[in-house]
Amino acid sequence: MLIKYLCLYGIFAQKSKIMAKLTVYGTPLSTYVRTVRLLLEEASVDYTLKEIDIFTGENQSPEYLAKNPFGKVPTLEIDAEVVYETPAITDYLNTVFANQQFSPSEPLLQARMRQIITIIDNYFYPSAIGTIVIQRLIVPIRGGQPDEDKIKNAVAPAQKAIQAIEAIAVSSPYLLGSQLSIADFYLIPIFIYLVQTPEYEVITAHTPKLRTWWEQAQQLESVKKICA
Ligand SMILES: N[C@@H](CCC(=O)N[C@@H](CS)C(=O)NCC(=O)O)C(=O)O
Known part of the structure; x- marks a missing residue:
């Protein structure tokens, strides 16, 4: 009976994988959009990317706000259903399209x-992207001057956060061990930008495991494709 149920579930999951029409709304440069796209890429799922430009305020248009009242990217559309908030999107995709392969089955690792x-x-x-990357990489592109005080104040919180991740990550080779997980899909897009700032060295000075993790993670084909 159980085997029959599992077979039927497998057929159903496979069918819905083939039949569902997936659309990701978002700015390709957004770290959260990249989190979702890395998962889709690693799971070999077909989807359409509809660009919503947060730099021109397209995310505040009435059409987009009707899908996501907070005006944030990404938003996922599955046929006629809309899901927003990256943890909900990644959980859904991991369950329906990836057979939970991006979430460890062991409870403690799952908690990690x-x-x-x-x-x-x-x-x-908030510290690494919201302040340091925005000030160092985005503000100058738009003709402004980085706010050095803001950057200076963001270094300690970023360091504290990354050291906390270092303390609980396995990092061999991925954050939670031998399998890629949703946690990797979150951290990779942030590192892509942070390494381009002079603050990267000091922020990761005491996180040797994560520096080694990064060497491996940036070699993934999905990362080269989605985060280039
Ligand atoms: N809580 C949201 C956060 C998403 C988020 O902050 N996205 C940023 C881009 S990386 C955004 O939409 N920024 C545009 C804005 O705040 O106006 C999630 O988990 O999806």
Whole structure:
């Protein structure tokens, strides 16, 4: 009976994988959009990317706000259903299209994955991307001067966050061991930008495991394709 159920589930999952029409709305440069696209790429799932340019305010258009009231990217459309917030999108895709392969089955490792994602969301992204990367890489492109005080104040929180991740990550070769997980898909897009800033060296000075992890992670074909 169980085998029959599993077979039927497998057929259903396979069918929905073939039949569902997936659309990712977002800016290709966004780290969160890249998190979702890395998962889709690693799972070999077909999808359409509809560009929403956060730099021109397209994310605040009435059409986009009707899909995502917070005006953030990414948003995922599955046929007529809309899902926003990256943790919900990645959980859904991992379950329906990847047979949970991007989430460790061992409970403690699963907790570690959630911890890393939450540390990134709450502490690492705001300091590393929200301040350092924006000030160092985006502000000058738009003709402005980086705010050195803001950058200076963001280094310690970024360091604290990355050291907390170092303390709980396995990092051989991926954050939670031998298999890529959603945590890798979160951290890779941030490192892509952070390494381009002079602050990278000091922020990662005490995270040797993550520096080694990064050497490996940046070699992935999916990373070369999505984060180029
Ligand atoms: N909580 C959201 C955060 C997404 C987010 O912050 N996306 C950024 C781009 S990386 C964004 O939409 N920024 C545009 C804005 O804030 O106006 C999620 O998990 O999806």
